[in-house]
Amino acid sequence: MDKDNQQHDWDLVIKGHTSLFDLKFRDLWHYRDLLLLFVKRDFVSFYKQTILGPLWFFIQPIFTTIVFTFVFGNLAGISTDGLPQYLFYLSGITAWNYFSDCLNKTSTVFRDNANIFGKVYFPRLIMPLSIVVSNLIRFGVQLLLLICMMIFFAIRGADFQVTYAIFLFPVLVLMMAMLGLGSGLIITAMTTKYRDLTFLVTFGVQLLMYGTTVIYPLSAAPKDYKRIIELNPMTGIIEAFRYAFLGKGEFTVSSVGYSMIFSIVILFIGIVIYNKTEKNFVDTI
Amino acid sequence: MSETVIKVENLSKAYQIGQIGTGTVSRDLERFWLTKIRKKEDPFLKIGETNDRSIKGESDIVWSLRDINFEINQGEAVGIIGKNGAGKSTLLKLLSRVTSPTTGEIKVKGRIASLLEVGTGFHPELTGRENIYLNGAILGMRKKEITRKLDEIIDFSGVERYVDTPVKRYSSGMYVRLAFAVAAHLESEILIVDEVLAVGDAEFQKKCLGKMGDISKGQGRTVLFVSHNMAAVKSLCSKAIVLGNGLIKKADEVENAVAYYLSGDSESQNRKIFSNEFDKPDFTLHEISVNPVGQSSDEILDEYQTIEISTFLTLKNSDKNLHVTFVLNNDVGEAIFTFTHVQDNLKLHKGLNKIRCVLPEGFLNIGSYYLSFFVIENAKAPIFVEKDIISFNIQEGERPFGAWMGREPGFIKPRFDWTIE
Numbered sequence: 001m002d003k004d005n006q007q008h009d010w011d012l013v014i015k016g017h018t019s020l021f022d023l024k025f026r027d028l029w030h031y032r033d034l035l036l037l038f039v040k041r042d043f044v045s046f047y048k049q050t051i052l053g054p055l056w057f058f059i060q061p062i063f064t065t066i067v068f069t070f071v072f073g074n075l076a077g078i079s080t081d082g083l084p085q086y087l088f089y090l091s092g093i094t095a096w097n098y099f100s101d102c103l104n105k106t107s108t109v110f111r112d113n114a115n116i117f118g119k120v121y122f123p124r125l126i127m128p129l130s131i132v133v134s135n136l137i138r139f140g141v142q143l144l145l146l147i148c149m150m151i152f153f154a155i156r157g158a159d160f161q162v163t164y165a166i167f168l169f170p171v172l173v174l175m176m177a178m179l180g181l182g183s184g185l186i187i188t189a190m191t192t193k194y195r196d197l198t199f200l201v202t203f204g205v206q207l208l209m210y211g212t213t214v215i216y217p218l219s220a221a222p223k224d225y226k227r228i229i230e231l232n233p234m235t236g237i238i239e240a241f242r243y244a245f246l247g248k249g250e251f252t253v254s255s256v257g258y259s260m261i262f263s264i265v266i267l268f269i270g271i272v273i274y275n276k277t278e279k280n281f282v283d284t285i
Numbered sequence: 286m287s288e289t290v291i292k293v294e295n296l297s298k299a300y301q302i303g304q305i306g307t308g309t310v311s312r313d314l315e316r317f318w319l320t321k322i323r324k325k326e327d328p329f330l331k332i333g334e335t336n337d338r339s340i341k342g343e344s345d346i347v348w349s350l351r352d353i354n355f356e357i358n359q360g361e362a363v364g365i366i367g368k369n370g371a372g373k374s375t376l377l378k379l380l381s382r383v384t385s386p387t388t389g390e391i392k393v394k395g396r397i398a399s400l401l402e403v404g405t406g407f408h409p410e411l412t413g414r415e416n417i418y419l420n421g422a423i424l425g426m427r428k429k430e431i432t433r434k435l436d437e438i439i440d441f442s443g444v445e446r447y448v449d450t451p452v453k454r455y456s457s458g459m460y461v462r463l464a465f466a467v468a469a470h471l472e473s474e475i476l477i478v479d480e481v482l483a484v485g486d487a488e489f490q491k492k493c494l495g496k497m498g499d500i501s502k503g504q505g506r507t508v509l510f511v512s513h514n515m516a517a518v519k520s521l522c523s524k525a526i527v528l529g530n531g532l533i534k535k536a537d538e539v540e541n542a543v544a545y546y547l548s549g550d551s552e553s554q555n556r557k558i559f560s561n562e563f564d565k566p567d568f569t570l571h572e573i574s575v576n577p578v579g580q581s582s583d584e585i586l587d588e589y590q591t592i593e594i595s596t597f598l599t600l601k602n603s604d605k606n607l608h609v610t611f612v613l614n615n616d617v618g619e620a621i622f623t624f625t626h627v628q629d630n631l632k633l634h635k636g637l638n639k640i641r642c643v644l645p646e647g648f649l650n651i652g653s654y655y656l657s658f659f660v661i662e663n664a665k666a667p668i669f670v671e672k673d674i675i676s677f678n679i680q681e682g683e684r685p686f687g688a689w690m691g692r693e694p695g696f697i698k699p700r701f702d703w704t705i706e
Binding site for chain 2: 010011012013016030033037038044049116117118121280282283
């Protein structure tokens with residue numbers, strides 16, 4: 001054929017080895033509708049055939065707060081920086097839940113979707129991104145609960161105030177999403193071949209909560225451990241979050257900056273590893 | 286002049302067989318050390334053998350595809366055929382980017398939509414309408430594109446009444462109809478289809494094939510079609526690629542490729558020559574063959590042909606009254622009918638007998654058949670019996686486009702005298 005030697009402008013070249021940093025963002029943009037449809041699917045299927053429906057979004061944080069208040073606040077008597085206990089725990093739980101949901105769900109994304117990934121191509125990153133966005137809705141609903149509680153306590157004259165750091169709120173959410181997504185991606189990529197890590201993640205995330213300032217303020221942390229707790233990037237975020245909404249917490253530029261850099265690095269590593277694994281994981285999972 | 290839209294160059298895919306897990310950490314480390322640090326060739330990929338699942342291999346790396354090269358031009362409908370394990374699915378997976386090749390590359394012009402399965406990503410809790418959107422988006426459609434085609438899709442699927450019901454309440458047929466309807470309305474330049482015809486009832490099958498015909502013939506889009514149904518491949522495709530053990534065995538016009546594939550089927554041998562296995566006191570059986578009348582036994586038998594059964598047999602003495610009888614069995618061993626020449630006053634004579642029996646035109650239905658052979662004395666006593674002496678397959682013939690591609694029930698298709706007044 002005379003066309004053989006002619007220069008073709010191929011739309012797509014499929015090969016075994018591609019650059020590590022070819023992250024296919026253009027592809028991702030083309031499939032943006034799919035992301036929203038996945039989010040809708042998650043949201044709708046969550047409460048289908050339930051009586052309480054979306055109310056279930058509230059129930060988990062309410063009960064966790066009550067239990068935490070009882071166990072840590074009343075029985076153990078851990079300080080809450082002078083804040084109303086309910087507000088203190090609820091704010092911590094709301095923020096922590098978002099991070100941990102993102103992490104937990106994305107860390108099994110390859111295994112949960114092996115079936116669909118094995119049958120059809122779409123940019124694989126769509127799936128974890130949709131998880132992060134779905135959880136954002138959940139987080140938004142739970143934030144409403146927190147705001148209601150704040151109004152309730154404000155009327156009763158409790159001692160807290162919303163600070164200027166509230167403007168940092170979108171950045172804080174973004175950081176949590178990046179951190180959860182990034183570490184989830186790393187974990188899911190590493191568990192396609194060796195499943196061992198999955199076991200670690202399930203209880204590891206639970207334990208990590210105690211290494212973060214969810215149930216105690218950083219100011220109440222023992223001196224010896226304070227440095228370690230500060231190394232946890234979630235600590236800076238939760239402290240800032242609490243400072244923004246309730247006006248108490250060790251909010252410093254350096255701690256938020258540290259968390260920010262940490263999040264960006266983790267997310268970058270996560271995406272690179274995920275993209276590398278994505279090409280062949282179907283063969284090993 | 287049509288241009289090349291898919292170009293496959295030296296494409297290979299290796300798989301590890303056996304257990305993945307134990308022992309792989311050390312191997313991964315060794316592999317990493319050799320390939321990445323010392324820049325040597327990957328030792329685990331070197332041990333390549335052809336992928337024949339029936340033979341025990343030396344290594345646990347197999348090449349599911351090995352150095353495949355082909356080109357497909359725009360608007361062609363190409364069938365990919367081959368036995369199970371020949372590499373068809375691997376090729377499809379590579380083309381649809383589900384997994385990536387070990388070596389080589391595929392160059393594509395235009396959008397590819399692949400249907401390795403219908404209804405990928407359907408969520409049981411969502412309604413039909415919601416699933417149309419979801420599935421369409423998974424297959425690469427934009428939301429507004431789906432909205433534009435929504436009515437057409439619902440109409441094609443024929444499940445309009447249930448479109449706002451969660452798909453978990455659907456019958457499996459409705460589910461598949463809806464799923465195929467979405468896929469059929471993709472606007473990609475290249476469509477890859479894997480055996481979707483295996484599902485759905487006759488009417489829907491016809492609709493699917495018709496739609497695929499429209500896509501390739503009417504709209505000039507390129508179709509790659511993988512199927513075991515030769516009738517469907519023949520009527521839909523103009524070219525075909527035969528894969529076997531991960532290699533391209535033949536790439537040709539569809540007629541030739543299908544013929545090649547079917548003749549390579551070693552399970553049925555339409556001609557059997559015996560040296561002295563059946564050298565009996567009274568007779569010697571030399572040969573039995575099944576072939577289309579006037580053609581050699583190498584030809585494929587299809588459902589429209591006139592089939593002839595030839596038996597070569599030497600009778601040693603003439604004082605015995607012998608004749609031969611056949612029983613035709615289907616592939617599960619049930620007898621379909623018995624046929625003999627005893628009532629025709631034909632007797633075997635001394636010396637070489639060339640016995641021919643011609644079945645009516647287009648008598649046997651598609652399927653695998655086995656003949657049992659009897660030699661009968663005095664029209665009552667079998668003196669020789671050989672079960673399943675020869676086997677043969679009747680293939681689908683070419684059918685008019687849009688006709689049903691499946692197999693009608695039954696084993697014979699006798700033609701009767703019909704009159705309509």
